[in-house]
Amino acid sequence: EPEVTQTPSHQVTQMGQEVILRCVPISNHLYFYWYRQILGQKVEFLVSFYNNEISEKSEIFDDQFSVERPDGSNFTLKIRSTKLEDSAMYFCASPRGLNTEAFFGQGTRLTVV
């Protein structure tokens, strides 16, 4: 069973629509990260989340993005009004502890049409 599970695996949405990507760790993880990978490009950091707060965010993570942990287990990334350029693979990553490597989920492929 994977350490981190993401849903959905693939989502197609129309431009301007809101999407919610979900991430669930197998055990009690405290740190969460979202990364984005546009097809053929590098993996880019979006945001880190610790203790129910954003601890760091990148320039990419603008007002259309938000993260939350609504029920203590799921960790979500919301994109309020999707744009064509939001089409990418979105990865959730989470380590078991501070000094361990982060386990990556299998990713959500978001396609905005």
Add this chain to the structure above:
Amino acid sequence: AQTVTQSQPEMSVQEAETVTLSCTYDTSESDYYLFWYKQPPSRQMILVIRQEAYKQQNATENRFSVNFQKAAKSFSLKISDSQLGDAAMYFCAYRSARNTNAGKSTFGDGTTLTVKP
């Protein structure tokens, strides 16, 4: 800010032979972690190997080993006895060990490895 550079966009190797993927990084920190991730066509990110900066000994995982040169800020990945299943995109990544910046990784642009039968 830390940067990670992979100077080889593409590499190829004959099956059963050895290949080395290059990675350099820039940081002012002394304590950090370095990783190599494999991304097959499924696009899942799979951790291949990890190196702690405070360890002088190079990490090894079966057919995968690294050459970590801290002073030169170099972290290359050697794949021995290459197999067809090794074909993938490989990313080098840096992560600070500072508690205030725990977990965020900076990735290189990636190297696409082709394995020829």
